[in-house]
Amino acid sequence: MSFDYSGKTVFVAGGTSGINLGVAKAFAKAGARVSVLSRRQEKVNATVAALKALGAEANGYAADVRDYAAVEAALQAAHGQFGAFDVLVSGAAGNFPAKATGMSANAFKSVVDIDLLGTYHVLRAAHPLMKKPGGSIINISAPQAFLPMNMQMHVCSAKAGVDMVTRVGALEWGSEGLRVNSVVPGPIEGTEGMERLAPTEGARKAVIDSVPMKRYGQASEIADCCLWLGSDMAAYVTGAVIPVDGGWALGGATSLGQGFEQLAGG
Numbered sequence: 033m034s035f036d037y038s039g040k041t042v043f044v045a046g047g048t049s050g051i052n053l054g055v056a057k058a059f060a061k062a063g064a065r066v067s068v069l070s071r072r073q074e075k076v077n078a079t080v081a082a083l084k085a086l087g088a089e090a091n092g093y094a095a096d097v098r099d100y101a102a103v104e105a106a107l108q109a110a111h112g113q114f115g116a117f118d119v120l121v122s123g124a125a126g127n128f129p130a131k132a133t134g135m136s137a138n139a140f141k142s143v144v145d146i147d148l149l150g151t152y153h154v155l156r157a158a159h160p161l162m163k164k165p166g167g168s169i170i171n172i173s174a175p176q177a178f179l180p181m182n183m184q185m186h187v188c189s190a191k192a193g194v195d196m197v198t199r200v201g202a203l204e205w206g207s208e209g210l211r212v213n214s215v216v217p218g219p220i221e222g223t224e225g226m227e228r229l230a231p232t233e234g235a236r237k238a239v240i241d242s243v244p245m246k247r248y249g250q251a252s253e254i255a256d257c258c259l260w261l262g263s264d265m266a267a268y269v270t271g272a273v274i275p276v277d278g279g280w281a282l283g284g285a286t287s288l289g290q291g292f293e294q295l296a297g298g
């Protein structure tokens with residue numbers, strides 16, 4: 033199935049690497065004007081060049097999602113250039129494996145500030161700039177949002193909050209014709225997240241073993257779900273938390289927590 037996003041405007045927060053970059057590229061290939069935001073200017077520049085090479089109109093902003101004023105300024109600039117957002121994807125996140133007592137209070141706070149507060153910042157600043165009715169907001173969550181995992185108290189707490197931002201946003205903004213959903217990737221090939229959580233061949237094999245479909249997912253498979261959620265095909269879907277994970281969230285993801293512990297020597 034192919035989607036036509038010609039004339040549509042898409043903003044991807046955290047869209048300069050990994051899964052979110054795959055999402056940004058998919059919207060660009062489908063014809064959208066795409067804006068991205070992340071901290072590092074060189075990643076932003078490389079992404080904008082890659083999106084333009086796909087034939088899309090594109091722009092990007094270096095900003096930290098923990099800085100509300102910077103996020104708001106970037107969103108307003110993108111809105112000024114490309115117009116109201118048809119689709120907003122919020123996926124900036126941080127992760128490292130650490131026991132609850134093996135990290136400082138500031139380490140826990142850093143992840144909550146990026147994942148949860150950052151998501152709120154992006155949605156709060158984007159809300160007045162979204163197309164209404166018809167806009168679609170997609171938060172990139174993780175299985176940690178509903179499955180407790182060893183060495184992931186910070187991420188589990190933050191991503192559980194992200195899914196509640198999704199649900200409450202769907203409640204409050206549904207009457208405006210704005211939809212809010214979470215996409216929950218499983219373990220995705222070649223990403224920073226899985227490099228951090230399963231850095232060795234043994235760990236990678238353990239992950240694959242824990243997935244009912246016995247393979248890593250591809251960023252393009254997450255992007256496909258986002259293309260659908262942003263389209264009229266999903267016009268009555270809001271407040272949903274949708275795993276795209278080969279069945280990992282059915283239980284395998286939690287069992288892998290022991291793996292994170294061994295890998296980190298905890």
Ligand code: HXC
Pocket residue numbers: 125126127128129130134135136137138139140142143174175187218219224225226228229
């Ligand atoms: C314990 C750690 C740590 C570690 C950092 N800290 N790494 N503590 N174990 N491995 C502590 C630091 O000592 C510091 O605490 C605090 O965390 C903040 O660290 P900084 O480096 O100063 O923060 P910052 O530069 O803001 O970086 C944020 C970060 C970093 C989250 C720590 O890793 C980052 O920028 N990550 C972005 C990329 C990323 O993580 N991508 C993967 C996303 S995957 P003190 O007390 O010393 O000040 C994902 C889910 C994957 O989200 C799910 C797969 C299933």
Ligand code: NAP
Pocket residue numbers: 045046047048049050051052069070071072073075076095096097098123124125126146150172173174175216217218219220221223224225226
């Ligand atoms: P990634 O490549 O590290 O992507 C994170 C993106 O967010 C980058 O563009 C990064 O760019 C940006 N970012 C990080 N901190 C930021 C901040 N404070 N402010 C602004 N931008 C920031 O990671 P990934 O593994 O592809 O993960 C992408 C998303 O998928 C995350 O939400 C993650 O939780 C989720 N997820 C991943 C997996 C997986 O298998 N990898 C599984 C489940 C869920 P800068 O460094 O330039 O800021």
